[in-house]
Amino acid sequence: MSDMSLNSRPSSGLIASALRSPSFMIGFLLTLLFVLAAVISFFWVPYDVTVLNIPNKLKPPSLEHWFGTDIFGRDIFSMIMVGARVSIAVALVAVGIGIVAGVPLGLLAAARHGSLLDEVIMRGNDLVFAFPALLIAIMITAVFGPGAINAIIAIGIFNIPVFARLARGAALSLWTRDYVLAARVAGKGQARISAEHILPNILNLLIVQGTIQFSLGILAEAGLAFVGLGTQPPLPSWGRMLAEHQTLYALAPQTVIFPGLAIVLTVLGLNLMGDGLRDIFDPRLRRAR
Amino acid sequence: MLPFLARRIGSLALSLIAASIVIFLVIEVVPGDPASFMLGLNAAPDTVAALRESLGLDAPAFIRYWEWITGMFRGEFGVSYTYKVPVGNLIADRVWVSLPLTIYALTLSTLIAFPVGVLAAARRNSPTDVSIMGVTQLGIAVPNFWFAMLLQLVFAGILRWFSAGGFPGWDAGFWAGMKAMTLPAVALALPQASILARVMRSSLLDTLGEDFIRTARAKGLSRRQALWRHAIRNALIPVLTIIGLQFSFLLAGAIIIERIFYFPGMGSLIFQAITQRDLIVVKSAVMLLVFAVILVTFLVDVTYAIADPRLRRGRS
Numbered sequence: 001m002s003d004m005s006l007n008s009r010p011s012s013g014l015i016a017s018a019l020r021s022p023s024f025m026i027g028f029l030l031t032l033l034f035v036l037a038a039v040i041s042f043f044w045v046p047y048d049v050t051v052l053n054i055p056n057k058l059k060p061p062s063l064e065h066w067f068g069t070d071i072f073g074r075d076i077f078s079m080i081m082v083g084a085r086v087s088i089a090v091a092l093v094a095v096g097i098g099i100v101a102g103v104p105l106g107l108l109a110a111a112r113h114g115s116l117l118d119e120v121i122m123r124g125n126d127l128v129f130a131f132p133a134l135l136i137a138i139m140i141t142a143v144f145g146p147g148a149i150n151a152i153i154a155i156g157i158f159n160i161p162v163f164a165r166l167a168r169g170a171a172l173s174l175w176t177r178d179y180v181l182a183a184r185v186a187g188k189g190q191a192r193i194s195a196e197h198i199l200p201n202i203l204n205l206l207i208v209q210g211t212i213q214f215s216l217g218i219l220a221e222a223g224l225a226f227v228g229l230g231t232q233p234p235l236p237s238w239g240r241m242l243a244e245h246q247t248l249y250a251l252a253p254q255t256v257i258f259p260g261l262a263i264v265l266t267v268l269g270l271n272l273m274g275d276g277l278r279d280i281f282d283p284r285l286r287r288a289r
Numbered sequence: 290m291l292p293f294l295a296r297r298i299g300s301l302a303l304s305l306i307a308a309s310i311v312i313f314l315v316i317e318v319v320p321g322d323p324a325s326f327m328l329g330l331n332a333a334p335d336t337v338a339a340l341r342e343s344l345g346l347d348a349p350a351f352i353r354y355w356e357w358i359t360g361m362f363r364g365e366f367g368v369s370y371t372y373k374v375p376v377g378n379l380i381a382d383r384v385w386v387s388l389p390l391t392i393y394a395l396t397l398s399t400l401i402a403f404p405v406g407v408l409a410a411a412r413r414n415s416p417t418d419v420s421i422m423g424v425t426q427l428g429i430a431v432p433n434f435w436f437a438m439l440l441q442l443v444f445a446g447i448l449r450w451f452s453a454g455g456f457p458g459w460d461a462g463f464w465a466g467m468k469a470m471t472l473p474a475v476a477l478a479l480p481q482a483s484i485l486a487r488v489m490r491s492s493l494l495d496t497l498g499e500d501f502i503r504t505a506r507a508k509g510l511s512r513r514q515a516l517w518r519h520a521i522r523n524a525l526i527p528v529l530t531i532i533g534l535q536f537s538f539l540l541a542g543a544i545i546i547e548r549i550f551y552f553p554g555m556g557s558l559i560f561q562a563i564t565q566r567d568l569i570v571v572k573s574a575v576m577l578l579v580f581a582v583i584l585v586t587f588l589v590d591v592t593y594a595i596a597d598p599r600l601r602r603g604r605s
Contacts, residue, residue, distance in 0.1 A: 135579065226545065265430075267430035
C-alpha cells in the first residue's frame with residue numbers, strides 16, 4: 001500500500017479503482033444513460049411531447065414508437081426522455097438544498113459541540129425527521145398549491161437533517177485530530193478550521209450520501225407526481241405518467257411498465273454508484289462488509 | 290431506567306409541541322386568511338365573514354392554537370368544512386384502514402427480511418448471498434406505487450386471485466378485510482423488506498466479527514450455535530432502529546398505495562381535503578400522522594433501553 005501511494009498520484013489511483021469496481025461502473029453507466037437522455041431531450045426528441053394525437057392512442061411498442069403511445073397518443077419514449085429532466089432537476093436541487101443548508105449547520109454544531117446551539121440544531125433535525133417527506137409536501141401543497149418548486153422544497157427540507165447529522169458526526173471525530181489541534185494553535189478560528197480542514201476531509205462522505213439522497217429524491221419526486229402534488233402538466237413526469245394510466249395498465253401495459261422501469265433503473269444506477277464510491281473512497285469498508 | 294424514561298418523555302412532549310406549532314403555522318398563519326383561502330377567489334365577502342366567524346378566526350393565533358391543542362385532548366378536532374361532520378369521526382373511520390395496513394406491511398416486511406438477512410449473513414459471499422444482495426438492491430429501487438400496479442396487473446388482472454381494489458370494511462369479517470389488504474401490504478412491504486434484509490445482514494456480519502463470538506466458538510459452540518445464541522440478539526439493535534423508521538415510511542406510503550387500491554383510508558381523506566381546501570381536516574389529519582410517527586420513535590427508543598442498558602446513559 002505504501003508503495004502504491006508513493007508511486008501513483010492519488011487521483012489516478014481513484015480512477016483505476018473506479019474502473020475495477022463493477023457496481024460503480026454499472027451504476028455510472030445507468031446514471032449516464034438517463035442524464036444523457038435528459039440533456040439530449042433539450043435538443044431532440046423523436047416526437048413532440050406537447051402535441052396530442054388522440055387517434056394514435058395506446059399503441060403497443062413498434063418500430064415507429066419504441067415504447068408505444070399513451071392515452072393522448074404521445075410517444076412514451078419521448079416522454080421518458082423529457083421526464084428525465086424533471087426527475088433529475090428536482091432531485092439534484094433538493095440534494096443541493098440539503099447540502100447547502102445541512103452541511104454548515106452540522107459543521108457549526110460540531111465546532112460548538114455540547115453548546116446550546118448544538119443542542120438546538122440537533123433537536124431541530126429530529127423534528128424534521130419526524131415528518132415523513134410526503135407529509136411536508138402535503139402541507140406545503142395544501143397551502144401553496146402543487147408544482148415542481150414545492151416538490152423541490154419539500155424534498156430539500158427533508159435532506160437538510162440528513163446532511164447536518166452526517167457532517168456533524170464526521171466533523172466531531174476530526175476535531176480531536178492532531179492537525180486540527182495544530183491549526184488551532186496556529187490561531188485559526190472555528191469557521192476557518194471547519195472550512196479549510198474539516199470540510200475537505202468529509203467531502204467523500206458527502207459525495208456518497210449525496211448520491212444516495214439523489215436516488216431517494218428521484219423516488220420522492222415520482223411519488224409526489226404520482227399523487228398529483230409534483231410537476232404539473234404539460235411537462236411530462238415519470239410519476240404522473242404512471243398516475244395517468246393507473247386504470248389502463250391492463251389494456252396497455254406499456255404505459256405503466258416503461259415509466260416505472262425508468263424510475264427503477266435510475267434509482268438502481270445511483271444506488272450502485274453510491275455503493276461503488278463508498279468502496280472506492282474507503283477500501284477498509286469493503287473488507288468489513 | 291426511571292430518569293431515562295422521564296427524560297425521554299420530556300423530549301417526546303417537546304417534539305409534539307414543536308410539531309404542532311409548525312403544522313399550525315404552515316396551515317393557519319402562512320395562507321394569511323384561511324377563510325378566504327378555503328372559499329377561493331370568487332367567494333362573497335359575507336360568506337367569508339361567516340366562515341371566519343364559525344372558525345373563530347377573529348381570535349388571535351395564540352388562542353386558536355391553544356384551543357386546537359386542548360380540543361384534541363378532549364377528542365374534538367373541529368368540524369370539517371366540506372363534510373360538515375366532526376373531523377374526529379372522519380379520522381376515526383379512516384385510521385382503521387390506514388393503521389392496520391401499515392402494521393400488516395411492517396409485519397410482512399420484518400417476517401421476510403429477518404430470515405433472508407440471516408441467510409445472507411450466514412452464507413456470506415456464497416451464490417445465495419450474492420443473489421440476495423442483487424435482488425434487494427433491485428427491491429430498494431422499486432417505487433412501491435409502481436410495484437402495487439404490477440401486483441394488481443398480475444394477481445387481480447391476470448390470475449384473478451384478489452380483487453383489484455376496494456375495501457369491504459371490517460364489518461365484512463376479519464379475513465375478508467385482510468384479504469383485501471394483502472396486495473397493498475405486499476406492495477408496501479417488499480421494497481422495505483429489501484432495505485431491512487440488508488441492514489440485518491450487515492449488522493449480523495459486524496456482530497459475527499466481534500470478540501465474544503470468537504470466545505463462544507473457542508468455548509466449543511458451532512458456527513450455527515454461536516449465530517443463534519449470541520450474534521442475532523446483538524445484531525438486532527440497528528435492525529430495530531430501521532423498523533422504527535420504516536413505520537413512518539410505511540404510514541406515508543400507505544396513503545399513496547391506498548389511492549391505487551381505492552381504499553377509504555387517511556390518504557384519500559387528506560388528498561380530498563387538499564383539493565377541497567378543507568384546511569381543518571388537513572391540519573388534524575397531518576398532526577395525527579406525525580403523532581403516530583413520533584410515538585413509534587419514542588417506543589423504539591424505550592425498547593432499546595430495555596434491550597441494552599448501556600444506551601440509557603449514552604443518550605441525552
